[in-house]
Amino acid sequence: MERSLGEATTAAERDLEAAISRVSPWQGHRLRYRSVSGGINNANWRVWVDDDPATFFVKIPGKGTEMFVDRAVAMHASRQAADLGIGPRVYDFLAADGIEISDFVETRRSCTHADFRNLTLSRTAIDCYRTLHGGAMLSQTKTVFDRIDETHEQVRMLGGWQPPDFLKLDHQYRRARAALEASGLDLVPCFNDPMAGNFMTDDAGTIMMIDYEFASNNDRCYDLGVWFAEMFFDEPTERALIAHYFGRADPAIVARVTVHQALADLTWAAWSMVQLKMSVLDFDFFKYGVWRYRRARAVLDDPRWDGWLKAV
Known part of the structure; x- marks a missing residue:
């Protein structure tokens, strides 16, 4: 279900809202989001900013994943893959918090x-x-x-x-x-x-x-x-x-x-x-x-x- 910022009803949605509220370029804009299924490590989301057709993929680290995932290394690899032309563009917005934000791949x-x-x-x-x-x-x-x-x-x-x-x-x-x-x-x-x-x-x-x-x-x-x-x-x-x-x-x-x-x-x-x-x-x-x-x-x-x- 698609929601707007401020409409969270679950803990996962509240975590997502707390994260995207801290993205400086998005502050003051209308944000909408929807859960993306398929992950077995993290909570994954699609985020819309105003009416821009280009959307973002936001990955909130799952509980306990710090036991086997080094988020800084993951970010390094994601950026390198993007530079090599085999991965989506990655943003630095919340990298310090271990939260990865990239382009949502619309055409695939x-x-x-x-x-x-x-x-x-x-x-x-x-x-x-x-x-x-x-x-x-x-x-x-x-x-x-x-x-x-x-x-x-x-x-x-x-x-x-x-x-x-x-x-x-x-x-x-x-x-x-x-x-x-x-x-x-x-x-x-x-x-x-x-x-x-x-x-x-x-x-x-x-x-x-x-x-x-x-x-x-x-x-x-x-x-x-x-x-x-x-x-x-x-x-x-x-x-x-x-x-x-x-x-x-x-x-x-x-x-x-x-x-x-x-x-x-x-x-x-x-x-x-x-x-x-x-x-x-x-x-x-x-x-x-x-x-x-x-x-x-x-x-x-x-x-x-x-x-x-x-x-x-």
Whole structure:
């Protein structure tokens, strides 16, 4: 429901009104807003200023997100993506408060998993990844290993749920980490959060990437692996996209991306159990986390797992 400034009836609306009231260029203007669905970390809003057809996207950080999101790094990555032409314009209005304001992308729609069944569109997304990875290093390096260790510690600290076979999963994580560190990490600026809705397309089939709050310097094969896992690509599609990115799909690269897929699922599974304890958003984090653990096992229990670890 669209509301005008001063009409808030919920805590989330009051938080939004308190924020946009502090935006200096908007003071004295008529402000309207509407909730934007889809986020599982934050409260997202669309804001109108007077009768200007151009509108703004406002992200209010969710409770507990400071445990795993550095808002200054997210802002840095968002600005860099905008400069590279793969993200929307970002404003400094409330950056000091960790509140991100950007252009609301009027001419695009959020992608779905079905969209990425189109190999041409998926190749376009790969081109965006290559552009992002070619940019200047970000102000934070946080590898998948850092993320896993951080979230496992948070789960323990909060008394969160862990699966009965956690020690087995953790053992395989340690093996994968040792193999990847022995081969050397290929650190580049990474997106790290490739939900389908974080890609926006238009009628021309171009792609824009939004929501950089998990961005960091990380291994480029993690960025590809977590996206492949998120999109449920089959192995031939994965090889085709690896070849599009690298110019080849040799066994070592395929193995490296595949191992990172399993690590991505372990990351987001543990993250879900942290969110289950901290978030007030209406989302079934337990179901999501259990499902991610199950999918990680599908890779870790694959008879090719030992071979992949040797190949990386």
